Amino acid sequence: MISNKKALEMIDVISNMFPDAECELVHENPFELTIAVLLSAQTTDVSVNKLTKHLFKKYKTPEDYINVDISELENDLRTIGLYRNKAKNIQKLCQSLLEKFNGIIPETHAELESLAGVGRKTANVVMSVAFNEPSLAVDTHVERVSKRLGICRWKDNVRQVEDKLCKVVPRERWNKTHHQLIFFGRYHCLARSPKCDICPLFDVCREGQKRYKASLKEV
Numbered sequence: 001m002i003s004n005k006k007a008l009e010m011i012d013v014i015s016n017m018f019p020d021a022e023c024e025l026v027h028e029n030p031f032e033l034t035i036a037v038l039l040s041a042q043t044t045d046v047s048v049n050k051l052t053k054h055l056f057k058k059y060k061t062p063e064d065y066i067n068v069d070i071s072e073l074e075n076d077l078r079t080i081g082l083y084r085n086k087a088k089n090i091q092k093l094c095q096s097l098l099e100k101f102n103g104i105i106p107e108t109h110a111e112l113e114s115l116a117g118v119g120r121k122t123a124n125v126v127m128s129v130a131f132n133e134p135s136l137a138v139d140t141h142v143e144r145v146s147k148r149l150g151i152c153r154w155k156d157n158v159r160q161v162e163d164k165l166c167k168v169v170p171r172e173r174w175n176k177t178h179h180q181l182i183f184f185g186r187y188h189c190l191a192r193s194p195k196c197d198i199c200p201l202f203d204v205c206r207e208g209q210k211r212y213k214a215s216l217k218e219v
């Protein structure tokens with residue numbers, strides 16, 4: 001693993017590449033954002049946005065989601081992966097939101113995590129994007145990029161990745177860094193075909209160097 005100083009230098013490079021990175025899930029309020037984040041599991045934001053463009057016109061409140069039969073909600077979500085599970089989780093979330101918080105998305109991390117179907121990542125995203133509270137959510141892009149660059153260990157779990165990033169990055173930059181790492185992973189250091197040949201971090205990236213050496217052997 002590299003030092004915190006080197007890690008922050010890498011993140012500074014990423015930050016300069018994507019200065020305007022922001023949440024790409026279209027939403028108009030914390031409730032819509034929470035639903036969109038739940039829908040985004042193992043699905044692209046583009047697919048979620050296509051779906052929610054219509055979904056959010058039909059379902060505006062937690063009651064709207066639980067007042068329909070599960071099969072109707074499943075049918076409305078069928079364009080995205082894991083739609084059956086997601087329909088079930090959304091109904092559970094809305095039920096617990098009504099029971100515990102009168103249908104209003106709470107503004108603390110602990111309360112958010114107390115909701116059915118809301119894990120640490122979702123709570124972090126909602127705290128950061130909806131309420132502008134410093135959080136550094138770790139999704140698949142953030143985890144992959146942090147590990148490839150050697151900021152974290154390959155064996156680190158998601159929570160360890162989050163803790164490490166929060167140690168490296170100044171607190172006031174957590175929210176922005178989350179989006180910048182996502183953009184870097186989504187548009188540059190892609191899972192299957194990272195753009196190592198044009199990467200400004202190539203010289204210091206262990207994954208980039210490994211791939212380069214492997215490519216030399218293939219020649």
Ligand code: SF4
Nearest residue numbers: 189194196199205208
């Ligand atoms: S060198 Fe390749 S693997 Fe490393 S950060 Fe850049 S694109 Fe990703």
